[in-house]
Amino acid sequence: MKNLLPLIGLLCLLSNPSVAGSTAKTSPQFATEEITLFAKSVEKYAAAKGARAFIIGRMGRPAEELPEGIEFTHTAVAIYSSITLSSGDVVKGYAIHNLYQQEQQIDRSELVTDYPVDFFWSAYALRAGIIIPSPGLQQRLINAYANGVHQQVHRPAYSVIANPFNEEYQNCTEHTLDVINAAIYDTTDYAQLKANTQAHFKAQRIHISGVKLALGSALMKDVTTRDHKGKVLTATFGSIGAYLAQNHLLREAIILEQDGSQNPLRDVQPWLAQR
Known part of the structure; x- marks a missing residue:
């Protein structure tokens, strides 16, 4: 089972409500005071930047269990x-x-x-991914959630490694991407959203052997590669940041640490350097 840990920890595996909420059945990794203080620091940071809407990421598994290129296991707005x-x-x-x-x-x-306190309750590290979109996209996201767009693009069939280019399965990060694209293109036509994603979004390749993937699919109901042909590609927090940067829809993308230090989000640096 140890060899499957990177697969298990890919995206949102431990982010169901019973784990994320303050009434979680599992014990948090940090003291309540630490979680509360960190959650407030994230809110204060975003508010100080004037963010009315932003994309947020957390680590739901230890860093050493995550596949290469994955920094956060859960993404939301x-x-x-x-x-x-x-x-x-x-x-x-x-x-x-x-x-x-x-x-x-x-x-x-x-x-x-x-x-925020609920969101970080089950985090394995008190570090947050913060992607602040352009002001125009922020307003579009606010309007999208107010109008129920997130419900219209929700696909309940779940896979940890959902392919973002089709509608067979969805995970938290793909859902976030779908809402972003619905806001950008002003449509909830899912076929059109997937066509736009295919044309403009670069997904993250997951480097896990076929044997491990096959074993994961056999052992875990929320792991499947049925929606993939060839390479396994999925949406990640970092790839969303890169997508917004590439299309000039990004205001800022950082990682906020528990000690208050800030680091740039690695995936967006090549695009920002081109500006």
Whole structure:
């Protein structure tokens, strides 16, 4: 089973609501105070940058278990919103719109809105990927979520290594990409979205042997290569950042560490250097 760890940790495998939420059945990797402090630091960073909508990533597996080229295992969209507390008070903050695996049926997904502390509750490292789109795309994303576009492009059949170029399966990162493209192209026609993705998006190749993939498909319901022909390609947090940078739709892409330090997102550097 050890050889399958990179496969298991690819994308969103441990990001179902029971793990991500504050009422998780599994124990968090950090003290509640640490998680809360880090989550607030992410919110403060985004707010200081004037981000009304941004793409956020977290590590749901230890870094050493991730395949080459994968920095974050879960991707979602954060929208600055009015949030009603249990007390009835309304506050401003970031609501995070996720695609999570269902707890009882891991090869099916559902859409769940949570908040920064919930989002980082099951993180294996308190580091966040932050992609801030251009102001115009931010507004388009806000409008898309307000109009239910995320629901219209949701495909419940789930695979950890979903092929972003067809509609057979979907994972959290592909869903995020689909919402972004729906906002960019102002359409929820899924065939058109996939055609646009094929034409303009460069997916991440996953370097895992065919034997491991076959074994993973046999052992785990949420791993399949049925939607792939030849090389296994999938959407990643970094490839979304590169896609936005390439098309001049990126304002900033960084990794925020627990100690407050910031590092550039590696995948976007070649595109930014060309500007």
